[in-house]
Amino acid sequence: MGGITWGYVLRRVGMWLLTILIGTTLIFMIPRLAPGDPVAAMIGRMQAQAGFVENSAQIIEAWRARFGLDQPLYVQYFNYLFNSLRFDFGYSLASFPGRVNEMVLNALPWTIGLLSLATVLSFIIGNTIGALMAWDRTPGILRTLLPTTLTFTSIPFFMLGILLIYVFAFGLRWLPPSGAYGRGLTQGFNLAFMSSVAYHAILPAMAIVVTSMGLWAIGMRGMMITTAGEDYMILAQAKGLKPSRIFWLYGVRNSILPQVTALALTLGAIVGGSLLVEYIFAYPGVGYLLYQGIVTSDYTLIQGIVFMLIFVTATAVLVLDLIYPLIDPRITFERG
Amino acid sequence: MTVQMERKRAAQSASANGKEITLDVKSLKVYYATPTGDVRAVDDVSFHVYRGEILGLVGESGCGKTTTAMAILRMVQPPGRIVGGQVLLDGIDLVGLNESALRDVRWNTLALIPQGAMNSLNPVMRIHTQIAEAIQTHEGKQPKEKLKKRILDLLVTVGLPSRIYDMYPHELSGGMKQRVCIAMAVALHPSLIIADEPTSALDVVVQRVVGQTLLDVKQRMGVSMILIGHDMGLQAQLVDRIAVMYAGHMVEVSPVGSIFADPLHPYTQLLIESIPSIKERKPLKLTEGLTHDLRNPPPGCIFQERCPKVMDICRADKPPLRQIKPEHYVACHLYE
Numbered sequence: 114m115g116g117i118t119w120g121y122v123l124r125r126v127g128m129w130l131l132t133i134l135i136g137t138t139l140i141f142m143i144p145r146l147a148p149g150d151p152v153a154a155m156i157g158r159m160q161a162q163a164g165f166v167e168n169s170a171q172i173i174e175a176w177r178a179r180f181g182l183d184q185p186l187y188v189q190y191f192n193y194l195f196n197s198l199r200f201d202f203g204y205s206l207a208s209f210p211g212r213v214n215e216m217v218l219n220a221l222p223w224t225i226g227l228l229s230l231a232t233v234l235s236f237i238i239g240n241t242i243g244a245l246m247a248w249d250r251t252p253g254i255l256r257t258l259l260p261t262t263l264t265f266t267s268i269p270f271f272m273l274g275i276l277l278i279y280v281f282a283f284g285l286r287w288l289p290p291s292g293a294y295g296r297g298l299t300q301g302f303n304l305a306f307m308s309s310v311a312y313h314a315i316l317p318a319m320a321i322v323v324t325s326m327g328l329w330a331i332g333m334r335g336m337m338i339t340t341a342g343e344d345y346m347i348l349a350q351a352k353g354l355k356p357s358r359i360f361w362l363y364g365v366r367n368s369i370l371p372q373v374t375a376l377a378l379t380l381g382a383i384v385g386g387s388l389l390v391e392y393i394f395a396y397p398g399v400g401y402l403l404y405q406g407i408v409t410s411d412y413t414l415i416q417g418i419v420f421m422l423i424f425v426t427a428t429a430v431l432v433l434d435l436i437y438p439l440i441d442p443r444i445t446f447e448r449g
Numbered sequence: 450m451t452v453q454m455e456r457k458r459a460a461q462s463a464s465a466n467g468k469e470i471t472l473d474v475k476s477l478k479v480y481y482a483t484p485t486g487d488v489r490a491v492d493d494v495s496f497h498v499y500r501g502e503i504l505g506l507v508g509e510s511g512c513g514k515t516t517t518a519m520a521i522l523r524m525v526q527p528p529g530r531i532v533g534g535q536v537l538l539d540g541i542d543l544v545g546l547n548e549s550a551l552r553d554v555r556w557n558t559l560a561l562i563p564q565g566a567m568n569s570l571n572p573v574m575r576i577h578t579q580i581a582e583a584i585q586t587h588e589g590k591q592p593k594e595k596l597k598k599r600i601l602d603l604l605v606t607v608g609l610p611s612r613i614y615d616m617y618p619h620e621l622s623g624g625m626k627q628r629v630c631i632a633m634a635v636a637l638h639p640s641l642i643i644a645d646e647p648t649s650a651l652d653v654v655v656q657r658v659v660g661q662t663l664l665d666v667k668q669r670m671g672v673s674m675i676l677i678g679h680d681m682g683l684q685a686q687l688v689d690r691i692a693v694m695y696a697g698h699m700v701e702v703s704p705v706g707s708i709f710a711d712p713l714h715p716y717t718q719l720l721i722e723s724i725p726s727i728k729e730r731k732p733l734k735l736t737e738g739l740t741h742d743l744r745n746p747p748p749g750c751i752f753q754e755r756c757p758k759v760m761d762i763c764r765a766d767k768p769p770l771r772q773i774k775p776e777h778y779v780a781c782h783l784y785e
Contacts, residue, residue: 344568348630351522351563352583353555366573442617443572 122435129431136423137197140416141190152176154410155206202417207409213417216402221421223293224398227314228387231321232380238322239329240372244365246330247337250356259330266327271389274320278393281316288316291395317394321387332375336368343367370441377433380426471640471673472498472521477534479513479520486744490516490529492697495770498641503667503674505688505705507681507720513697514677515564518643521675522561523551539640557587560634562627562644562663569630570618577614580633587637603632606669607662624655628662635666641673648683660687681724685709690776693717696751697743699770703777713779715756750782758783 152173160169177183180203181192196202202213245251246259265273282290294300295309340346341364349359388400395401399418406414438444477494480487491513498504506514519525521536523543536543538559546554563569570579580600585591591599601611607628618626627647634642644663648656664687667674676688684691684705691708693701693716701714712718741747741754750756750763762782770780 344563345571347524348561348563348569349571350524351555351561352586352633353552353557354582354586355552358582358586362574363571367571370573441573443619 125431125434129427132427132430133424134194136427137194137420138190140419140423141193144412144416145186152180152182158410197420202420203413205411205414207406207411207414213413216414217399217417217421220397220399220402221425223396224387224391224400225425226310227317227391227396227398228321230314231318231325232376234318235322235326236329236372236376239326240333240365240369242326243330243333243335244337244360244368247334247341248360248364249341250360263327263330265323266325266331268324270320270324271393273324274317274390274393277316277320289313290316293397313396317390317396320390320393329372332372333368336371337364340364340368373433373437373440377430380429380433468502469500470497471500471539472675473535473537474517474521475535475537477517477520477536478532479516479525479529480532482528482530483744487532488743489697489746490743491520492746493534494694494697494699495534496692496699496702498673498675499689500640500673501667501671502689503663503676503687505684505691506675506677506694507679507684507691508694509679512694514679514694515645517694518561518645518675518677521643522555522559553587556583556639557637558640560637560639560642562630562634562642562647564645564647564649567623567626567650570626572618574617575614576616576618576621576629580629580636583633583636599636603636604629606635606666607632608658622655623651624658627651627655627659631659631662631666635670635672638670639672641675643675643677645677646679647676648680649678656683663687681720693720696741696746698751699780700752701777701779701781702770703774703779707774707777711774713773713777713784714752714781715758715783716752717779719757750780 155176156169156173174183181189184192200214200218202217205211205213205216208216242259242262245255251259278290281288289295289312293310293313294306295313298306298309300306346359346363349363354363387398388403390396391398391400392404399421403415403418405411406418474497475495477491478489479491481490494513494517496504506517508514516525516529519529520531521538521543523531523536523546525531531544534544538554541554543551543554543559570576577597577600580603581591581596584596584599597614601614604611604614609625609628609632613621613625613629618629621629627650631647634644647663648659651659660683663674663676666672676684678684688705690702690704692699693708693714695716701708701712701717703713708717709721712721741751747753747764748767749765750759750768753759753763756763760782766782768780768782768785770778771784772778773784
């Protein structure tokens with residue numbers, strides 16, 4: 114009866130570890146399957162910029178040793194694996210003294226904050242719209258208006274982002290076009306800083322919410338129509354329950370279950386999709402950092418970010434997996 | 450109009466025999482709109498239910514039994530609609546009630562035991578919550594302890610153990626779920642309960658138990674019931690009077706003893722002959738697929754195309770429902 118058994122939790126945590134392990138291994142293998150040597154490539158870039166680099170062979174040797182690239186592959190792998198699990202990704206290649214984990218950890222709260230807010234808003238608004246579209250008591254005006262909100266789904270969110278910046282930042286000058294907080298403010302939990310953060314988050318969040326809520330709405334509408342045909346909906350009506358109670362506790366409550374599963378499945382895509390939004394709004398999150406890493410061929414930074422994305426996504430899915438039996442009593446932990 | 454006069458006489462004889470009428474359905478018409486014309490699912494149907502009796506409503510699939518029940522509950526789903534007639538429950542015409550007055554009547558005076566026992570309870574709500582919401586919607590918020598005791602008493606009434614109080618529907622068997630529905634139906638002591646094939650999804654043993662529970666409840670509470678079904682054997686054991694429907698029309702209404710001893714309408718005769726007997730093997734006489742198009746009924750009797758005793762007059766004049774023996778009505782030209 115909805116009780117969590119330790120066997121289930123252990124199995125799910127095991128799956129979580131396995132996911133991270135496989136993901137980490139892939140990150141390690143893929144760059145090494147590609148031809149070329151990162152240090153030689155770097156020297157190549159330096160030569161292209163400065164013309165000639167003295168003692169390039171020694172520099173290559175020294176750096177290969179410095180980055181551990183002279184060791185056998187399996188030693189590199191286990192070193193990498195061990196360091197990754199301690200969240201130690203070494204130094205950034207592009208901004209050398211900077212450590213990757215510091216850069217990622219600085220950027221991560223911005224991304225998680227923006228995306229969790231946008232995702233939750235999109236989930237709530239989208240599902241409400243979808244449910245209302247399928248409800249036969251929805252006022253006629255809403256019934257005609259709501260489907261138009263879905264047209265935004267077909268606009269790519271970076272296009273909408275540019276449009277929003279044009280209208281609200283440059284046209285109306287209501288909202289800032291870029292950044293995560295006003296210049297000259299010190300980071301911390303003070304009112305001026307926090308309100309500045311909220312102020313700066315409106316446009317990027319809006320771009321994500323408006324373009325993604327339509328998908329939730331379409332799925333929810335379909336589920337609500339299926340639920341409306343269930344026998345318990347007929348009995349609920351015969352019981353003389355208030356329409357609002359039937360809508361929320363019978364219709365939405367049952368229709369939302371597959372949507373929550375879908376939420377877990379889309380989390381990974383959402384985190385990856387933040388790249389463009391953060392780039393357009395120059396938002397100092399992981400997506401923006403990843404963009405910089407790709408532009409500067411900063412392999413260690415890219416590896417660190419991808420590892421963090423895998424870690425965060427797997428953890429989010431794990432949490433949803435553990436929560437799911439609490440919202441659907443039919444899912445028991447015993448049979449997994 | 451002879452039909453009108455017959456009905457008036459029926460009503461007079463009803464009050465003449467000193468029994469109180471709980472439900473009086475008069476000339477009920479329910480049509481379903483289709484692109485090629487209205488399907489007359491229930492066409493000019495009249496009957497009544499006495500206080501404290503069980504009326505069996507029988508007929509083959511698609512004859513309009515469930516549509517009649519849904520019309521009494523005012524829950525005909527579009528494209529269906531009530532075209533005409535009256536549904537008098539304790540003297541109040543339900544057809545004319547507005548939405549909120551209707552919600553008051555539902556469950557307070559008119560309850561439903563639904564057809565699909567397996568899916569009639571909300572899968573994400575505990576049993577006690579589903580019974581409690583029926584009570585509290587109509588009687589307002591109740592003290593916690595009092596409410597719990599009342600729900601436990603209801604469970605005992607239908608022979609369910611108190612441990613299911615906290616359970617979810619999926620943890621119960623089909624028979625238990627159906628008995629939860631019965632407990633819920635009697636919670637507010639309604640005047641009339643409509644049981645729509647309450648045993649059709651259950652196996653024979655459980656059918657008996659549920660049937661017995663219905664009889665117990667009727668005797669203990671003196672509630673009136675309409676028992677919809679097509680199982681003549683089960684009807685014979687449970688009901689006081691039987692109303693036989695065919696193609697949206699009422700063809701015979703009679704006390705259960707009289708109709709089994711001497712079925713008058715050819716359709717009823719075929720129905721009763723269809724009950725399998727242990728003593729003799731006999732072929733099933735009723736042929737299927739010869740029902741006329743309900744959009745365009747032929748003149749005369751609605752059973753003419755399948756009737757083994759069809760006469761010329763049957764193809765010209767519609768036979769009215771007439772009293773042939775005490776309380777025994779039939780719509781057939783054979784008895785003029």
